Amino acid sequence: MLWSKTRKALRARGVMGINQRNGDYILRYNKRSLYPLVDDKIKTKKMALDAGIRVPELYGTIATEQGISTLRKVVDTHRDFVIKPAEGAGGDGIMVIADRFEDYFRSASGRIITLEELEHHISGIISGIYSLGGHRDQALIEYRVTSTELFKRISYEGVPDIRIIVLKGYPVAAMLRLPTRQSQGKANLHQGAIGVGLDLSTGVTLDGTWLNRKIQRHPDTANAVAGLTVPDWEDCLSLAARCYDLTGLGYLGVDLVMDRDHGPMMLELNARPGLNIQIAMDDGLLRRCRIIEDYLESVGDKDLPAAERIAFSKSKFAVAGPVAVEPQEPS
Structure with missing residues (x-):
């Protein structure tokens, strides 16, 4: 009886379950033949560069045991860099060198x-210990993103990222993922990072969720996480919407980072984005996706320009959240 009531309450809130995500959205909108475009970070980066989408610079790749000896030469002129698996997931296998x-x-x-x-x-x-299928992989050595001063105030050590869910090129929901001491500086929720909902219309942060509990302050910095405006928010939405045109994947998670010197950059894409964004947003993905699907049906499923898709999403998914506040300069 309790489970039945809980399920009805979740349905009333438009919450999407994992089976529904897999059957009604991933299988329906994502052709399996397109998965390699996003599962392999090297392919993703090359596509993005060809399309003029900003990504962290690739310094080099190493694909064989013999090639490991070239590492010194690859990093010789760089004081900082990131090493990551080409087909890794969940942040596993990433090593950040700061100096x-x-x-x-x-x-x-x-x-x-x-x-x-x-x-x-x-x-x-x-050897493949971090790859999605456990098969042999490649190592990427790339530019290390440097966080903005605003994000440094609400993050621990690592660089926050922004996850935007996109359906048929329409932004659906967005959250900011903040590293914590528990997540060891990584922006992965399952490792203990904070998820902070974002007003899709304005880029203003809402309340946060940490270990599935609502919070208002970062546990390590004690700074409030709500009421801050993500810089260059229009660029973020544009990058996310264009990733649908780039890949052809209809249901997509777009991960962005905000670099101090280069602004928003596309970090990676996910054809199977998780559902925790619903907790951060305090709103159901299913409700939002159905609004977009109803609209697409009314216009004959036309591929509208990215700017029109973004305008529609902003008009439908604006949140009556915290008023944006001007961050104080760090002392």
Whole structure:
């Protein structure tokens, strides 16, 4: 009886379940032949560059054990960089180098790392221990994104990212993911990062959710997470909407980062985006998706320009949330 009432309450809120996501959206809108475009970060990055979409610069790739010896040359001119698996998921296998110290490297958390340790980590990536299917993979060495001053105030060590769900090119919902001490500086909710809902119309942050509990302040910095405006929000929405045109995937999670020097950049794409964004938004994905589907049916499922798709989403999914506040300069 209790489960029946809970299920009815979730349906009334328009909450999407995992089976519904898989059957009605992923299987319906995402052709399996297109999955490699987003599962392989090298392919995703090349497509984005060809389309003029900003992404972190790729310094090099290593695909074989023999190629590991080239690591020193690849990073020789870079004080900081990121190593990640080409087909990894959930942030696993990512190593962030923030600085150099003589012949050593310093991680984002301050740990001193040797070149041999980096090579051993890359060997693990190549062997496939972080890949989606457990098969052999490639290591990417790329530009390290530097967070803006605003995001540094509400984040611990790592760089926050923005997840935007897109249906047929229409932004559906958005959240900011903030690293914490528990998540070890990674912006992954299942590792303990904070999810903060975003007003799709304005880019203003709402309340946060941490370990499935509502919060108003970051547990490590004690700064409020609500009422802040994400910079260049229009660019963020444009990047997300264009990723549908880029890939052809109808139901898509677009992950963006805000770089201090280069503004919003597309980090990666996900053909199977998770459902925790509903908790961060305090709103159901199913309700929002059906609004878009009804609209598409009324216009004959036409592929409208990205600007028109964004305008529709902003008009339908504006949130009566916190008023934006001007952040104080850090002391």
